[in-house]
Amino acid sequence: MALLAARGISKRFPGVLALDAVDMAVEAGEVLAVIGENGAGKSTLMKILAGIETPDSGQIVRDGEPVIIDSPRRAAALGIALIHQELNFCANLSVAANLYLGREPQQWGLIDRAAIREGAIQALAQLELEVSPDVLMGDLPIGHQQLVEIAKALSTEARVLIMDEPTSSLTSQEAEALFAVINELRERGVAIIYISHRLGEVEALADRVLVLCDGQNAGELARAEISHDAMVAKMVGRDVAQYYAHESHPAGDIALQAEDLVIPVWPEHQLNFAVRRGQLVGIAGLVGAGRTELLQVLFGIVPALGGRVLIDGAPHVIRSPVDAIRAGLALVPEDRKQQGLILEMALRDNIGLPGLGHYQRVAGWANFARQAADADQMIERLAIRTPGPAQIVQYLSGGNQQKVVLGKWLALEPRVLLLDEPTRGIDIGAKQAIYHLMEELAESGVAVLFASSELEEILGMADEVLVMHEGRITGQLQRDALSEEAIMSLATGKAA
Numbered sequence: 001m002a003l004l005a006a007r008g009i010s011k012r013f014p015g016v017l018a019l020d021a022v023d024m025a026v027e028a029g030e031v032l033a034v035i036g037e038n039g040a041g042k043s044t045l046m047k048i049l050a051g052i053e054t055p056d057s058g059q060i061v062r063d064g065e066p067v068i069i070d071s072p073r074r075a076a077a078l079g080i081a082l083i084h085q086e087l088n089f090c091a092n093l094s095v096a097a098n099l100y101l102g103r104e105p106q107q108w109g110l111i112d113r114a115a116i117r118e119g120a121i122q123a124l125a126q127l128e129l130e131v132s133p134d135v136l137m138g139d140l141p142i143g144h145q146q147l148v149e150i151a152k153a154l155s156t157e158a159r160v161l162i163m164d165e166p167t168s169s170l171t172s173q174e175a176e177a178l179f180a181v182i183n184e185l186r187e188r189g190v191a192i193i194y195i196s197h198r199l200g201e202v203e204a205l206a207d208r209v210l211v212l213c214d215g216q217n218a219g220e221l222a223r224a225e226i227s228h229d230a231m232v233a234k235m236v237g238r239d240v241a242q243y244y245a246h247e248s249h250p251a252g253d254i255a256l257q258a259e260d261l262v263i264p265v266w267p268e269h270q271l272n273f274a275v276r277r278g279q280l281v282g283i284a285g286l287v288g289a290g291r292t293e294l295l296q297v298l299f300g301i302v303p304a305l306g307g308r309v310l311i312d313g314a315p316h317v318i319r320s321p322v323d324a325i326r327a328g329l330a331l332v333p334e335d336r337k338q339q340g341l342i343l344e345m346a347l348r349d350n351i352g353l354p355g356l357g358h359y360q361r362v363a364g365w366a367n368f369a370r371q372a373a374d375a376d377q378m379i380e381r382l383a384i385r386t387p388g389p390a391q392i393v394q395y396l397s398g399g400n401q402q403k404v405v406l407g408k409w410l411a412l413e414p415r416v417l418l419l420d421e422p423t424r425g426i427d428i429g430a431k432q433a434i435y436h437l438m439e440e441l442a443e444s445g446v447a448v449l450f451a452s453s454e455l456e457e458i459l460g461m462a463d464e465v466l467v468m469h470e471g472r473i474t475g476q477l478q479r480d481a482l483s484e485e486a487i488m489s490l491a492t493g494k495a496a
Contacts, residue, residue, distance in 0.1 A: 001064055003028045003191045004049070004080070004160045009058035011044055013395050016387070018044040020215045021058070026160065026191045031182065033194045033206035036235055036427065040212040040397075042195050046162050049193075050082035051075035076103075079159035083150050083166055091138030096120035098137050099152045123155040124148070128177045141288060142169045142334075150178065154185075161185065162193045167201060168425045171286055171453070179205060197427050199228050211235055232428060246439055246461045248479060252277030254313065255447035256329075256416045258298070261307035265293045266471020270307060273466055273473060275416065275447045280438060282462035283451040285491050289468040291451035292334055295418045298449075299331040300324040311416065325354060328415035332405050332422060334451075340405040341393050348375040348389035351408045378407030383433060399430025406437065417441060419450035423457065435461060455484050467491050 002025035011019040019041045026032040034042050047053040049060065051069040059066055062078055069075050075082070089098045096116050105115045120133035129147045137145060146169045153161060163182075167175040182192060182205060196202055202209060209221040211234040219234045255277045260270040271294065275281045283291045296302045298309060300318040308315050316327045324331070333339035341350055352371040375389040382403040386396060393404055402422070409417065422438070423431040438461060442448055452458050458465055465477045467490035475490040 002026060002061070003063065005061040006045065006049065007059045007061065009045060009048060009055045009060075011041075011048065011053060011055050014392070016395055018215050019048075019055070022212065022215070022217055024210055026193055028159070028189045028191050029186050030207045031186055031192045031194055031205050033196065033202040033209045034212065035196070035199070035202060035209060035231060036212035036218065040218075040235075040427070041215040042212055043164055044215075045212070046082060046164055046193065046195065049075070049160075050080060050162060052082070076156060076158075079157075080162070081153040081156045081158035081160070082162040082164065083153045084164055089137045089145065089149065091136065093137060094134050095124070095131060095137055095140070095148055096133035098148060099123055099133075099155055103156075119155060120151075123151040126154055126181055127151055127174075129174075143171060143174060146170060147174060147178075150181075154181065158190070160191045160193065162195075164195045165197070165425050166194075167196065167198065175201075197425070197431070199231050199428070202226070202231065203228060209234075235428065246280065246435070248463055249278045249443055251279050251463070252445060255311065256298070256449065257310040257313075259308050259310065261294075261297065261309065262305040263290060263293045263297045263471065264302055264305055266290050267305050269470075269472040271473055273476065275449050277415075277445045277447050278442050279463045280442050280448045280450065280461055282458040282465045283449065283468060284455070284458050284465050284487050285468035288470070289491065290471040291468055292420055294468070295331060295420050295449070295451060298324070299329055299418060301331075325412065329418060330354075330409035330412065330414035330416070331418040332402075332409065332420065334420040334424065336398075336401055336405050341401060343392075343394035345393060346390045347379070347384070347386055347393055347396070347404055348372060350393055350404050351375045351378055351389075351411055354408050355412050374411040375407075378404075378411060381410070382407050382437065397430075399426035399433075402426055402430065402434065406434070410441075414446065416447045416449065419448065421452060422450055423452075423454070455487060458482075458487065459484065 005025040007023055009019050009022045022041060022045060024045065036042055044053060048055050049069065051072045051074050054070060060069055067078060069078065090101065099120045100116045105112045117133050124131055127147050127150060129144065129151065131140065131144055137148065150166055166178060170178065185192060194205060203226055206226055207223050209226055209231060211218040213235065221230055253276060254274045257274040258271050260272060262270055285291050293302065297304045300320045300323050303319060309318055311327045318324050318327060337343060348371065351374060372389065379386060379389060384400050384403045386400060393401060423434055438448055459482050463479050465482060465487060466473050467475045467477065467487055469491055477486055
């Protein structure tokens with residue numbers, strides 16, 4: 001008998017049928033992987049099981065008994081815990097306080113801070129996370145924040161643990177520690193529902209795979225049937241034979257050049273590199289190497305401490321993103337929801353934001369017709385799956401949200417495109433679409449500089465790779481010298 005089951009679950013949002021009579025079941029001690037392209041309904045189903053959303057129809061059954069899960073508190077009482085894909089914490093509270101938020105142990109009517117601290121130490125130790133329980137969550141890097149969220153779910157001793165993209169911000173070492181915990185929980189009889197776009201993880205961990213497509217059941221794979229090709233075929237209904245779209249093109253003139261550039265997080269190092277027109281240049285490195293910070297300095301979000309930036313051979317003083325945009329730069333940030341979009345606004349308005357000055361008519365009036373035309377063009381060009389340009393962005397899937405972030409910059413026709421984790425948390429089909437777009441931009445003469453923590457992505461798409469370690473560039477590898485071993489050697493501090 002299944003420990004937890006969903007039967008005929010349907011859910012509709014404005015303009016979108018997210019789930020259409022979906023069935024799912026997971027047994028005690030089983031790792032059930034739920035996969036599918038963005039917009040398939042995976043996260044919506046998990047939110048229903050966790051009490052965050054309520055279904056329009058269908059039934060949830062636990063231990064053979066129908067239950068109503070109308071709040072996260074009710075889900076927790078039933079032993080169901082969800083680790084969100086989008087991190088959900090209080091940045092101004094300590095790690096320990098976040099771990100026990102809403103369920104603080106008490107003594108004599110007061111919060112038992114000593115018990116909270118001790119419990120936090122034990123929860124963090126399960127993941128081999130060397131973080132003080134007293135440090136503020138907002139001061140941690142995103143990978144550590146994700147591990148704390150995982151530790152929080154583990155500390156509830158849930159019988160059903162839902163993991164939505166748990167490794168999206170983790171290093172390979174942190175992910176290995178998580179996999180060890182998952183195997184231990186399986187042996188203890190915990191049911192684990194595991195959502196990931198990283199099919200290698202699914203192949204290694206899953207006892208069974210449930211595939212969703214367009215909000216419906218698309219099939220299942222038993223343990224003996226699980227393979228990369230079988231999962232892709234179930235997800236997209238086709239064989240993705242050529243996953244990466246990259247073909248090398250002749251490099252043009254230098255579009256972006258950094259000379260003795262000093263970024264604030266690593267002021268002791270000077271960075272020198274160049275990106276040519278038609279090139280795809282990757283930035284590789286471990287968490288904390290300075291990849292994101294470098295892109296933020298180039299785009300004027302954080303001021304450089306020294307050095308200079310040249311665009312098409314001319315020095316530019318970039319003190320703000322406005323200066324960067326005027327110089328022909330565009331940045332797709334790592335966190336699309338916090339930094340790339342205004343979720344409550346329409347798709348059309350998000351695409352028009354960076355170009356408000358571009359759309360102005362005489363006397364400051366906006367040219368809404370031109371803005372709408374650009375939005376329609378980007379929806380068609382990027383194959384954004386949406387009911388229309390007036391759709392509120394928060395109701396789009398992660399992959400389609402990422403396309404909106406790209407579209408708002410492409411409408412300005414940038415000379416240099418900066419991408420920070422361009423395919424983080426999106427499915428295989430959306431990834432391939434973005435790879436084709438990167439290739440198309442390079443072919444048209446745009447210089448693309450992208451940071452990625454996925455080595456396969458770096459190896460598959462880059463003409464050249466800048467490898468960073470603790471704020472310095474330890475090596476520059478051309479495409480014919482690229483290998484996982486060469487990148488990791490430089491990323492761990494060995495100079496070329």
